[in-house]
Amino acid sequence: MATNRPNGSIYTKIDKNIATIEFGHPASNSFVAEMLDRLTDEFNKLASNTSISIIVLKSEGERAFCGGASFDELLAVSTIEEGHIFFSGFANVINAMRSCNKVIVGRVHGKTVGGGVGLAAACDYVFATVNAPIRLSELTIGIAPLVIEPAVERKIGVAAISEMSLAPTAWKNAYWAQEKGLYSKVFETTNELDDEMYFFTQKLASYNTEALAEWRKILWKNTDHWSTLLSERASITGRLAISEFTKTALSKFKK
Template structure:
């Protein structure tokens, strides 16, 4: 897969390591088409017998992911469109959840909103000191409803509430590590990548059946998420049309 006007996505496999690499000129933000392609890429690698472990990463050295593409949020005209857009994030989370392989994230920079949700869904996360996180949704009248289940599962309700309520505040990478969102934090990408690929190469040699069984046990209790996240996407799709949210979104128009 290659670049389109809605961003870029590359899905590759080498030596048992599958990679899903996404990019967008606006701080790796995620329009609806790119969300769909990411979910599809994860499904493809999950079914690929040559892939033993999957890496999710973004392009560039700055932001990991700026979350939802604001121009698409502003353009939503009805509840059906709204639900469909937010289902893009739900589909990625469910793709990671049901994936037969461990999904490892490489977080080189800041993450906002849906980007934090994708990180929260991953089974193991490497990050640099630049990888601050923020959930800004409530500040524009939406709320992080689709990604809340995966964050509450990973870092607990209290920490998820802290991120969600203090919506304009960045939490640094060490806060994220302390809460369990990140497994390891490094001073720079060189050090991160060394440890990252050491783990990926080890996992590529392990018994895939054992890893699949372990993943399934770690995700026990989330079997209802197909329904839950669809309900959350519908709620978000309704809220984005509210007068308060539309007014807040207009501030982002260029």
């Protein structure tokens, strides 16, 4: 059942040594600042839970996986500082996922835009359906995918992120995302996805927790500077977000 709360929802369920975080928002599972803060806190809290070895990240409903940043909150941004604070939300989530000592498995069941692509990229292994195309639409509203770029480029490379971002109105299908390395497995239906993901996570959770944590450090090597980098990128994006171009573009989208 999808949430109708304007501030969205973050819900965590723990079953043995697997934690499942489910987020939701009535506007295509987009993120308001409060949700981003709560999601960051949830990853940090689970990182310190020694009984957990695997985290599954999923969203509510059957349509979009994630619509990116909240247009309403973007429209409300009026200063560079407010913009920096808002985009730091995505920076903080990605950094919390990056520094987490648990393997993170993503479940992407539907369309994914902007910051949602960044969340998928920050997962270690991603299950998706054929109904999960991706798009980086930031340039259409006067900003750029600066904050999520390090995570997305790490997965799909410079050429693919260039191809996506410079054609911001074009969708890339799930098989393209798999070919480039964002998705690990693609299924025809969510039932197939859930069955396979269940077996995968159960198997993964049976492995040595310490070995998984040590291996994850290697997979995320050379990213320690992201704490500073993503904050700097949030400042630049915040400045772009208060431009006349962005305000006009967002107003048109709202109408």
